[in-house]
Amino acid sequence: MPRKSIGAILVVAISTTLSIYAFAETTAEDAAQYRTNVMTSLRGHTGAASMIVRGQVEDGGHLVAHARGLASGASELARLFPAGSNVGESEALPAIWEKPAEFAAAIDKLTNATSVFLAAAESGDKEAIAAAFRDVGGSCRGCHDQFRVAQE
Amino acid sequence: MLVAAVVAAMTSFVWRRNKSLGTGVVTAATLLAAAAAFAQDDLVRRGEYLTAAGGCISCHTMDVAGAVPLAGGRKLETPFGTFISPNITPDKATGIGDWSEEDFLRALWEGESPDGEVYFPAFPYTAYTGASREDLLAIKAYLFSLSPVSQSNLEHDLSWYVSTRLAASAWQMLNFEPGRFEPDAAQSDEWNRGAYLVRHLGHCGECHTPRSSTGVLQADREMAGSVLGEEKIPNITPHPDAGIGRWSKSDIEYFLDAGMLPDGDFAGSSMGDVIDDNTSRLSREDRLAIAAYLMSLPAMADD
Structure with a gap:
């Protein structure tokens, strides 16, 4: 095969499947670190939101901000797992790339749950907020169960 | 249910014998029947709650999507081999539908089946032995309120040295003391x-x-x-x-x-x-x- 076509195939492969790399010269390590950082931000939002939901901290209008953070983080999930980014401290399980349909379904679940939670937070209805937040947690947990390295 | 039926039967009997007493008796009987039904509902609801507290579902339900709750078949891997949980729905042939209250209490308090077979401690009777009679009978009432599921139990797959019920008996004799929970007054x-x-x-x-x-x-x-x-x-x-x-x-x-x-x-x-x-x-x-x-x-x- 001529060198040119190999190059072309590579370019196509990279720009279609690894759009995150195509954007800038993102290394696998960068992709993994970026993913970890986004996930950590989601954890921060759930941890903070839970304390408002449980009534330990005054809302002061900030629950909506955390709910928005969760919804926007969830909308980014699909692009956080480019192939080849399971490097370094990554806790991703190979199942993410082996079962793309199941993984996409798990992301959908979170996306839906976070938008329901955002709507509930905006409505201020405490019962709806509590129920929706539980569903957000349930979809985090469900996905981690299948697609993240077991935590100690 | 049974109470309601008996009350209804008694009522119709009294009704035929003495029409003048009829209306009052019917009202009382209806109330009694309703009270009995409520009491039974209440017991089943309490039992449902305690079944959750007792963690029965996790082990007695297969670990696959759509598995029928409490029909057994879940594998429990241990250093002694693989235990497979039994069906505890009220099916008479494959579940516990034939068990009396005393059978149920003996299983949970003493770790013994109605046939006198000693259970392996994979079934946590060593913990349930502390549970109260009232709570366990509520759990039984809840289990018996469910639809019976015909699903035969599978044999455990155990290491040779524990593979007989004799091993379970010996283990129980050495390591188990039945007894209810005693609250600590302090x-x-x-x-x-x-x-x-x-x-x-x-x-x-x-x-x-x-x-x-x-x-x-x-x-x-x-x-x-x-x-x-x-x-x-x-x-x-x-x-x-x-x-x-x-x-x-x-x-x-x-x-x-x-x-x-x-x-x-x-x-x-x-x-x-x-x-x-x-x-x-x-x-x-x-x-x-x-x-x-x-x-x-x-x-x-x-x-």
Whole structure:
């Protein structure tokens, strides 16, 4: 095969499947670190939101901000797992790339749950907020169960 | 149901014999029947709650999507081999539909089947022995209110040296003392409720307390963590580093409710099933009681 076509195939492969790399010269390590950082931000939002939901901290209008953070983080999930980014401290399980349909379904679940939670937070209805937040947690947990390295 | 039928029969009998008494008797009978039905409903509801507290569903339901709850078939991997949980729906042929109340109590309190067969301690009768008669009979009433499911039990697949019921008998003789939970008068009601739920009904120690080489729970390392198959079961004593000593009571309660760790992470693990099927279905008061009890345990460093 001529060198040119190999190059072309590579370019196509990279720009279609690894759009995150195509954007800038993102290394696998960068992709993994970026993913970890986004996930950590989601954890921060759930941890903070839970304390408002449980009534330990005054809302002061900030629950909506955390709910928005969760919804926007969830909308980014699909692009956080480019192939080849399971490097370094990554806790991703190979199942993410082996079962793309199941993984996409798990992301959908979170996306839906976070938008329901955002709507509930905006409505201020405490019962709806509590129920929706539980569903957000349930979809985090469900996905981690299948697609993240077991935590100690 | 039966009570209602008997009352109805009596009523029609009285009605025919003495028409003048009729109206009053019918009203009283209707009320009585209704009261009996309510009492039965109430017992079943209490039983449903206690079944969640007792963690029956997680082990007695297959680990596949769409599995029928409580029909058995779940595999439990242990160092002694693989145990397969039996069907505890009220099917007479394959479940426990023929069991009397005394049969049920004997199984849970003494670890013996109605045929006098001794159970392996994979069935946590060693914990359930502390449960009250009232609670266990409510659980039985709930189980018997469910639709019977015909699903035959599978044989356990065990190492040769424990593969006979004789091994189960010997183990029981050496390591088991039946007895109900006795509240500790020096402790609060909340603590006692928590102790009852953690040690007996909820049998948390079955996973969280390490075992000796013969499978006996190490009482002096209660809740200090263990290993089950390939999963490391965490230390949940109040040790600040090895255990959950940095968690607040509310953190523990919320973890048991929603599965969130204090830092906002939602960890998936076999505890996820326990949360979904058991602890999330408890009242907040009961979860707080569990937290109070766990926080009172001696803090244990890892081995």
